[in-house]
Amino acid sequence: MIVCLRATLAFSVTLCSLSAFSAASDRCPRPAIGGVVREPADLRSVNGVLDANLTIRNSKEPDGSLRYCYFDGKGNEAPTLRVSPGDRVVLHLKNELVDLEGTPSAHAAHAREAVTKSKDPCSSAIMSPIATNLHFHGLTIPPKCHQDEVLHTSIQPGDPPFTYEFQIPADESPGMYWYHPHIHGFAKTELLGGASGAIIVEGTERADKAVAGLAERVFVVRDQDLLYPDAPPSKKESAVPALLLDSDGDTVNTGTGGGRPAKDLSINFVPVPYPEYEPAVIEMKPGEKQLWRVLNASGLTYLNLTLLRDGSAQEVGLISLDGVPMNTNGGPADFVYWTTRLGVPPGSRVEFIVSGPAAGTTEMLVTRTVDTGPGGENDPNRALAVLKPVANASESRVKLDAKPQPLPRSNKQWLGDVAPVRVRKLYFSEKLQDPNNPASADEFYLTPEGETAQMFDMNAKTPNIVVKQGTVEDWIIENRSNEVHAFHIHQLHFLLMESGGGPVDEPYLRDTINVPYHQGNLPDFPAIRVRMDFRDPNIVGTFLYHCHLLDHEDKGMMGSIEVLPADSPRQASKNGLCTGTESDPCSNFNTPPPTK
Template sequence: MKKNIGMLMRKMLPALGVLALAPAFAFAQTTLDARSFGDLSDTSGASAENAAVDTSGGLGSKAERLQCLNGLNPSGNSGAVKLKVQMGTYRIYNPSTDTFDTVWMRSYNGCPTGPTISVKPNAKLKVTLDNQLDANNPPANCPPNPDHSTPHCFNDTNLHTHGLHISPSGDQDNVLVAVHPGDKPRVYNFQIPANHPSGTFWYHAHLHGATAIDVSSGMAGVLIVRGSRPARPGVADGSADIDTILHRKQPSQPLREHVMLFQQIEYGCFNGATSVTPLADATTFEWLCPAGSKGEIRGYDNQLSFVADPRLGHAHQFNSTWAISGRYTQINGVVQPVFPSTKSFVPAGEIRRLRMVHGGNRDTINVKLVRATLSTLGLADSQSLSAAQVDAATNSAALKLAGNRTKPAQEIVLDALCNGETVKQLEFAEDGLTMPAMVEKDVNSMNPGYRSDVLVAFPSPGLYCMLDEAADASATINFRTDSMKAKNRRLLALVRVGPGVNIPNTTVGNHSKYWQYIRDQLVAGNADLPEPAKSDLASLELRAFAPTIPVDGPVANVVPVRFDIQPPSPSGPNSGLRFVINGETYDPAKVAYTGVLGNIDQWNVSTSFLASHVFHIHTNPFKIMDIKNAAGHSVFNGSGGCSAEEAATGDHEYCNLQGILRDTLFLKAGYTLSMRTVYQDYTGEFVMHCHILDHEDHGMMENVSVISPTTAYLRRVTSPVTAMTKGATRWLSQLRGKDETQLALASALCTARDYRRE
């Protein structure tokens, strides 16, 4: 019925005229309203816009929706918050059926996402983590001494503050502790350094063996460090906070920000309480959720994994269950939301800050903003559309997509609809750290763990598409050999832009009109900025606001790290693939590398030719020195861009990264990252791992320890004694069973040797 009405309406569009269409689409408004974007920013503007949407969304009521969108500690001052780990029930829109699937997922506070938490430098944040999940069931999944190359103990958890430079020990960012169901709530006391850079960070569950199942259920949230340190006269050392210049002409009015947490919730529905195989369509093999069922994540073998692909055209391939499942990336708990809401617009020409966080597990996201071509909907288009006309375009586009539910059919619609002007994104921070200069991007490639802060301004009223752009296999984490396309174009959101100030079509040099317009607005709003920051801003350079780390001195050690997936070990306990770093799976009792506080180390991180991986290290960020391709050639041209060889691949995601600070980086198969890090402020034990989190849970992780220079010196001095003592112990053990005289003589000799060495 609905499809027939839609066909009739499309035939009538030209005759009816735009204004007459709004009532005709009223029948679709309820579904569309439930997909209204919910902003996870904890600012007053976001709260007001969230409250203006009269819908429950995927939650049980409007009050529940607003509660899940409310931020914690919005003042950013020292404070206390609580995260309750519990099963949560809510609904997720499924474009393949144009209905909502009910899911039952591990969660924070019963919500699709964790709440946004704000904090300021020098503040202390107390977080109470209360694990109210049921005991691990079946118990076989959680043995007393689990195999650390196999996911386990799915209802145990802990907490990681991804990207924060804080202590990895004790009650701070310690991921080597477990919070079991029924345990006394664990209290974390995060002390933020006084000089911590402002930026976009995030938090998520991080217990080895259960990290992927937690994060893929939605146990992740955004963590914002809000800074107020202004640029100082004569200084451009990165000690100022970018927040202080991102405002309108009135310094007291910051740019409106939107927090976007991208997640990939890989839920399935099952035939019975003990089944672990998701129900699937017999032809497409996409996962099904019949009416009355609840979607869950029950394990790793048939979810969160690579399996033999049953789909037509994929014979003899192993592909991710995420790709096979037919699921869609969601933003703040909503699949294909209407942004900024179904009741509001982004005014044309108004600069907005997008804080984008990839909190998913199993897909590369290529964010692209494109103006919709309304003629494909039978609508007239212009640079001066009214709000009512944008309403009609939104409804018409949603209806057309709903009538083309398969992914191939939706891609055809998107290719026709979303082919107008590309809106440039001006990226100014990666992984929460402000860069030395803003970079214009058509496509912003994000992988699990990434954060990207961008400024955008839409040129004129209209409907725009936020796309997850198509990509070749080599440019995605779902890389497979002998394949060209790993992902096709998808819709992330529909963007509604209303009347405002149209952007002039003027450019400067090689820069776009977007660069020119945003530059002019920022310069006009910061007339009192001291030099050299003021002159820098005229070319969108940000030296005063871009933090640095002191890695230009002597390198103490070169650390080789190789991520690899190996065939099963004939003598090993498991029959599956081995996910290894430097040939070894994770051993929690082993420290793979020890660094010394204050030292500069160079890490050379590589991947095999068989798979791509995402390198992430805790506590200290790193500076990218070089990235080499599979042929051993640098991907950089020495002038801030990509080499001709790398550009010829069609993938430009590395082009602006030389010299940039990161804590997470995607490495294409066969590539090598050369990065430098300095161990600052904190000793203790932390981890580095692949941020394709099911890889981590299968063993692709290592412990790293940082010790003080004094401890390092004592270890050097005592190591010969320690080695000799170990040798003597072995000698004594060989003498066991001999007469007491020989044994006493041997013991005396060992004691005398140790005494002389001391």
């Protein structure tokens, strides 16, 4: 089993047409429990340009839950953006969010005051419940306003439509990416409400001919606050210990594989709520082979997906992680990694081959329990969807080219073969309100070694890390807390080099990865070592790295990094384990440095 599956986790979801929604709200309608999973609508580029309108809205439901949603100009919710390498993307984002608090809050009051003072969404940096922006997760596009900048860009409800305009790089890896808001302090609220959608960069079959000619399905798994938070566990579930709540009211990991989850899940908005977990329905032609593209758009939930037939795990063929085909390292043109379990943390994507059940049988897509640590949320065993063979099932809207022209091999040196100029060390840590209660964390940190741990400050004038474009660095990321964290960095992908104290042979690029939790009886903190790729000139500028559990991100577990132009007279920051200078060249980069 590869480490991304051992130390990571994630998965699955699909969307419904408006006519199928049993909506309590016409602002953000949702399908009924147990419904058939439908595909999101597609917005496609035409003659090399994708030009579209997006509107973000929100609503407060009768049960008190908050919903957030994107609509395109035709009223389709959470459309999938489909582009090809080299295409130009023009998105006009209109903010129609409303203050759902009912009473003036400090944040809302601050936002209203700030709006009167700021006229430029590119520099306002207003972080409030009614502000929004867009992050294009995984894409290698510049961290500039109107492209993919989230430190200062903030769009208000009174603003005219804000235009995002950027080009998909000609060498962007074909695969699955996604878009969502990135307002610091409120990212969890908007994402749990459903503000997310998929992006597909076409051409996966050109990169890996194993999927040529296959029907394609897009599934987005989201989490949300529990629909029935006070319900006892199902009678079908064995008894579990009394449940604890963390400082946000989320259920703490029971360590049993059961009990009330921290959050409910949905698959393309079809809800699968606790405690009965009535599954959504995925219809397939009997025995049909398909390529599933699965995004874990959860704000907090790890997934550990398995397909079960009569209780027996079925193999699926993994071909891509986080938007990058797994044969990018020069592997075989028809690469497939067959496995019975797929794990992806919040924010990650997996693309894999599935064979539908035979006529007269069914299969079940489940997520198995994830050990998030004694301070982590509870992610128990639960069903997600039934795979149902239907002879006249609707044809997939997308079928990959059966005879694709292979993508040309990249002339860029494989990342694993590049010597890093520097090794840095960062660590996750938390501050507990009650030192005796691991669920009482109220401040979260992601700190470069040698600096004082502190919550991320959006208004800081100095970035936490400075690097040079054209270089490669190794980062050791340590977890000093008792819950799993998901490390993510904007604008680029990285390569896992070491995990669990030793080297790994996993030549696959990622943009999100788990760092295992610390067990208090062990002397060393767990750590991973990743090779960071700063060679692309598109990423010059300042952007973010953070834990992709958005409650942690919102509460300070984040940092900023500035990528200087290659010819800049400024130097990279020297908070690493070696500086890359002539006197300290990091020549022994293959020797694992100390992890504590």
